[in-house]
Amino acid sequence: MKNTFxxxxxxxxxxxxxxxxxxILMTLWVYPLLNPGNPLQMLGLGSFFEPGTYVSIYDAVDTxxxxxxxxxxxxxxxxxxxxxxxxxxxxxxxxxxxISEEEIDLNNTDKLLNQWxxxxxxxxxPKGMTMAQRNYYxxxxxxxESALNTNEVVISTEDQETGALTxxxxxxxxxxxxxxxxxxxxxxxxxxxxxxxxxxxxxVSATGTSILIGLIAGLIATFIGLSLGLLxxxxxxxxxxxxxxxxxxxxxxxxxxxxxxxxxxxxQSQRGATTVAIVIGVTSWVWTTRSVRSQVISLRNRDHVxxxxxxxxxxxxxxxxxxxxxxxxxxxxxxxxxISTAILAEAxxxxxxxxxxxxxxxxxxxMMNWAMLYSAHLNGSWWAYFPVLLMIxxxxxxxxxxxxxxxxVFNPTLRD
Amino acid sequence: MKGYRKxxxxxxxxxxxxFFFAVLLNFILPRLxxxxxxxxxxxxxxxxLSDTSAVQQIYDNYAKLFGTNKPMPVxxxxxxxxxxxxxxxxxxxxxxxxxxxxxxxxxxxxxxxQLPAIIVGWLLGNVLGALAAYIRKGFDKILMPISLFASSIxxxxxxxxxxxxxxxxxxIAPIAGGYGYDLIPNFSWGFIKSVxxxxxxxxxxxxxxxxxxxxxxxxxMSIYELNADYVKYSRFLGIKDKKIVGYVFRNAMLPQVxxxxxxLGTMVGGALVAEIIFSYPGLGSTIxxxxxxxxxxxxSAATLIITMMVLVATFAIDIIYGFIDPRVKASQFD
Numbered sequence: 095m096k097n098t099f100x101x102x103x104x105x106x107x108x109x110x111x112x113x114x115x116x117x118i119l120m121t122l123w124v125y126p127l128l129n130p131g132n133p134l135q136m137l138g139l140g141s142f143f144e145p146g147t148y149v150s151i152y153d154a155v156d157t158x159x160x161x162x163x164x165x166x167x168x169x170x171x172x173x174x175x176x177x178x179x180x181x182x183x184x185x186x187x188x189x190x191x192x193i194s195e196e197e198i199d200l201n202n203t204d205k206l207l208n209q210w211x212x213x214x215x216x217x218x219x220p221k222g223m224t225m226a227q228r229n230y231y232x233x234x235x236x237x238x239e240s241a242l243n244t245n246e247v248v249i250s251t252e253d254q255e256t257g258a259l260t261x262x263x264x265x266x267x268x269x270x271x272x273x274x275x276x277x278x279x280x281x282x283x284x285x286x287x288x289x290x291x292x293x294x295x296x297x298v299s300a301t302g303t304s305i306l307i308g309l310i311a312g313l314i315a316t317f318i319g320l321s322l323g324l325l326x327x328x329x330x331x332x333x334x335x336x337x338x339x340x341x342x343x344x345x346x347x348x349x350x351x352x353x354x355x356x357x358x359x360x361x362q363s364q365r366g367a368t369t370v371a372i373v374i375g376v377t378s379w380v381w382t383t384r385s386v387r388s389q390v391i392s393l394r395n396r397d398h399v400x401x402x403x404x405x406x407x408x409x410x411x412x413x414x415x416x417x418x419x420x421x422x423x424x425x426x427x428x429x430x431x432x433i434s435t436a437i438l439a440e441a442x443x444x445x446x447x448x449x450x451x452x453x454x455x456x457x458x459x460x461m462m463n464w465a466m467l468y469s470a471h472l473n474g475s476w477w478a479y480f481p482v483l484l485m486i487x488x489x490x491x492x493x494x495x496x497x498x499x500x501x502x503v504f505n506p507t508l509r510d
Numbered sequence: 511m512k513g514y515r516k517x518x519x520x521x522x523x524x525x526x527x528x529f530f531f532a533v534l535l536n537f538i539l540p541r542l543x544x545x546x547x548x549x550x551x552x553x554x555x556x557x558x559l560s561d562t563s564a565v566q567q568i569y570d571n572y573a574k575l576f577g578t579n580k581p582m583p584v585x586x587x588x589x590x591x592x593x594x595x596x597x598x599x600x601x602x603x604x605x606x607x608x609x610x611x612x613x614x615x616x617x618x619x620x621x622x623x624q625l626p627a628i629i630v631g632w633l634l635g636n637v638l639g640a641l642a643a644y645i646r647k648g649f650d651k652i653l654m655p656i657s658l659f660a661s662s663i664x665x666x667x668x669x670x671x672x673x674x675x676x677x678x679x680x681x682i683a684p685i686a687g688g689y690g691y692d693l694i695p696n697f698s699w700g701f702i703k704s705v706x707x708x709x710x711x712x713x714x715x716x717x718x719x720x721x722x723x724x725x726x727x728x729x730x731m732s733i734y735e736l737n738a739d740y741v742k743y744s745r746f747l748g749i750k751d752k753k754i755v756g757y758v759f760r761n762a763m764l765p766q767v768x769x770x771x772x773x774l775g776t777m778v779g780g781a782l783v784a785e786i787i788f789s790y791p792g793l794g795s796t797i798x799x800x801x802x803x804x805x806x807x808x809x810s811a812a813t814l815i816i817t818m819m820v821l822v823a824t825f826a827i828d829i830i831y832g833f834i835d836p837r838v839k840a841s842q843f844d
Contacts, residue, residue, distance in 0.1 A: 476674070
């Protein structure tokens with residue numbers, strides 16, 4: 095036993111898979127400790143906030159400013175203000191004014207502004223330009239000018255009764271605030287989803303649920319598959335015929351179809367995460383049965399099994415003591431594979447809207463489903479689906495890697 | 511001919527038995543669920559409806575459709591007869607369209623997408639797997655982890671990534687659908703061009719996903735065969751390496767053919783979800799539509815058709831297998 099473990103942990107593939115999976119599990123345990131709270135709490139009033147640090151503007155007003163003169167503050171400010179659309183419009187004006195396109199660099203804000211100042215003249219009426227377009231350029235120019243002549247911003251409060259404004263504070267362009275001094279700062283490493291929930295927190299919670307679903311489904315499938323395979327292989331005869339008949343039928347009928355039919359028939363309120371896990375487990379035992387059976391058949395007539403039979407040991411004893419240890423390595427591998435298949439099955443099921451019907455716990459499949467329903471992939475909100483996909487891929491990759499490692503340890507012909 | 515007849519006869523009997531059980535399961539599963547299935551399906555259909563008389567009417571409609579007032583065996587005979595003639599009743603979601611009409615319009619898309627994609631993916635995967643086993647060093651070391659990682663990504667995941675990269679970022683592929691939304695299906699050049707453009711992303715996402723798994727399987731099979739005694743004996747006899755590789759490939763191929771037949775169901779399931787990502791007008795999107803609009807007759811018919819497709823494909827592979835398996839061939843000469 096000890097030797098087997100040592101062998102297994104000498105397989106680089108297994109170790110890499112084990113470390114990845116272990117790290118995922120560690121995150122599931124540590125992250126909620128660092129950042130407790132309900133993962134489904136809706137923080138944002140609006141969908142798909144970009145990842146980043148959110149600083150309360152209201153609180154920032156009340157802080158004592160630190161004056162700093164940063165070298166390219168102005169340039170950055172204007173670069174931030176100019177949208178890509180504005181830059182293209184500026185390019186159009188400049189080319190109309192006779193500057194060749196090679197001389198203009200849309201990404202170099204400083205140069206672009208200098209060219210703009212040198213060439214823009216509101217009184218010129220370039221050919222083919224409508225009144226509205228000319229007005230747009232006027233507005234753009236005014237915005238640029240006001241950004242360059244940094245005016246102070248005045249913060250004032252409104253008197254409740256008279257509506258009169260009293261000046262409270264003046265903010266200049268050199269005022270800075272340390273984020274530590276702002277009372278409310280929220281760091282959202284993965285932004286928010288369509289419901290305005292903290293994506294990272296939700297992802298961690300969903301990963302936990304999905305792994306749990308995989309584990310329950312995998313254990314059920316392996317248990318059914320192992321029991322049927324042992325019975326069919328060891329007993330043979332009519333029992334074998336009946337079990338193989340059922341197994342062959344369920345091999346050909348796609349388990350995905352069974353999953354859809356069963357999930358749809360279970361009423362919505364009953365379809366929790368556990369129920370979905372059970373349904374997945376009940377529909378995916380076929381492979382285990384087939385392989386366990388064929389291995390048991392090759393073991394059935396070994397000397398030690400016959401000896402045990404002659405000694406009058408019970409059926410249970412023979413199966414548990416004389417056969418099971420020989421196929422244990424295979425069963426572990428099958429279990430690992432079942433877990434990763436079940437996680438994928440849950441995700442696929444959720445994608446067609448038949449996943450766990452829950453408003454309390456998220457799963458990876460549900461998160462993916464929500465992201466797709468709210469077109470995260472079309473409006474550029476990569477943070478709503480990419481981390482979820484990566485997590486699904488990482489979980490099954492680590493499990494598959496462990497499986498391949500085990501396979502190479504127990505099947506010496508496959509070794510490199 | 512005797513050996514073939516016996517082999518094919520056995521396969522046909524199996525096909526008919528599985529066919530019967532597939533229909534039976536499709537019929538019985540919703541009825542096996544605890545509680546009144548009609549009530550469950552009704553409650554799904556009337557979500558947000560507060561008019562009790564309307565709810566009762568919908569319930570009666572479902573009860574009539576399922577024929578739940580008649581004994582089970584009678585229900586099954588009617589169901590089976592109707593299924594054979596392709597009569598699945600009327601759709602609830604797209605009333606008054608017939609279910610068979612909806613299925614008919616989407617089945618072609620699914621067949622045209624999945625059949626070539628799965629075959630191409632299987633072939634490419636096998637060639638890569640055999641290469642990996644033969645070349646081993648270096649090639650094997652890079653290809654193996656990549657295929658392992660590729661086969662870990664769910665089909666819909668790769669679909670989303672391809673969609674984002676090629677359709678929304680690079681804008682070289684259309685975003686959704688089976689053809690341009692401004693076109694009406696006909697046999698014009700413009701329409702065919704649009705269909706081909708829409709075909710690329712779903713096709714490649716299914717192909718890329720199936721390559722990984724197949725390559726891994728073929729690699730293990732080939733390595734196993736390369737270490738077999740007959741290979742050592744052939745080397746000892748001085749047979750050319752190229753010829754030996756040919757033998758090994760053929761022997762490793764046989765289990766892969768059976769493997770394809772056995773994993774077809776899973777592959778089709780994954781591909782159906784990939785269809786949903788691209789809003790491809792196939793059966794996957796039909797199922798999604800049926801689920802969201804609580805269209806039970808449509809869902810049931812779609813799952814039955816998918817099962818039938820997988821059954822027929824498995825049967826076809828079994829028949830082909832009979833022709834290439836030397837053991838079945840050998841029985842000809844007994």
